[in-house]
Amino acid sequence: MKNTVTLNDRTFKVMIPAEEIDRAVSAVAEQINRDYADKQTPLFLGVLNGSFMFMSDLMKKIDFNCELSFVKLASYEGTCSTGEVSCLIGLNNEIRGRHVIVVEDIVDTGRSIAHMLEELKKHNAASVEVCTLFFKPASYSQPYPIRYRAMEIGNEFIVGYGLDYDQLGRNLKDVYVVTE
Numbered sequence: 001m002k003n004t005v006t007l008n009d010r011t012f013k014v015m016i017p018a019e020e021i022d023r024a025v026s027a028v029a030e031q032i033n034r035d036y037a038d039k040q041t042p043l044f045l046g047v048l049n050g051s052f053m054f055m056s057d058l059m060k061k062i063d064f065n066c067e068l069s070f071v072k073l074a075s076y077e078g079t080c081s082t083g084e085v086s087c088l089i090g091l092n093n094e095i096r097g098r099h100v101i102v103v104e105d106i107v108d109t110g111r112s113i114a115h116m117l118e119e120l121k122k123h124n125a126a127s128v129e130v131c132t133l134f135f136k137p138a139s140y141s142q143p144y145p146i147r148y149r150a151m152e153i154g155n156e157f158i159v160g161y162g163l164d165y166d167q168l169g170r171n172l173k174d175v176y177v178v179t180e
Contacts, residue, residue, distance in 0.1 A: 005159075005176055007168040012159055012176035016151070021133075021161055021175065024150040025054065028131060029061035032101065032148060037064050042099040045091070047116065048072040049170065050105030053162035054133040054150075058103065069093045073112045096124045101148070105162045106134040108155070110142030117144050134158070134175075 004013045036042050046055040048070050120128050131148035159165045160172035
């Protein structure tokens with residue numbers, strides 16, 4: 001593990017080591033396994049690009065039959081949210097009457113999740129829940145509950161384990177925070 005990394009013009013230091021992330025992913029997977037073991041083929045819907053590492057590790061720990069798919073939303077530029085959410089790649093699965101678990105890398109303000117949940121409501125799913133690796137409770141401003149939270153963090157800007165800074169750092173196995 002590198003203690004610091006430089007991405008473009010910013011330096012980041014380790015905040016959460018890979019081992020701690022793995023423990024958190026295992027814990028949230030256990031909770032989902034208990035809650036969905038008796039449901040018929042739930043659909044895990046990963047939000048690209050950031051959720052790909054979390055989704056991969058989470059799926060390895062799910063013990064029941066399920067399907068996976070991905071959508072792509074955009075709301076960030078650099079280290080700041082643009083405030084606008086745009087759907088880039090749409091939903092291709094039939095979800096009417098199905099249990100859907102939206103898998104996110106990070107939920108901060110909740111604008112992306114709110115947009116996603118509003119879109120999914122139109123498809124008449126049996127249920128829709130959110131599973132996020134990182135949740136920022138101090139930033140969250142939406143009325144939708146986030147049921148599955150692997151880890152809660154403050155308002156730091158982080159990279160690694162799927163999260164990026166201008167498309168860099170997604171491949172890092174640890175999570176890093178920007179240094180001031």
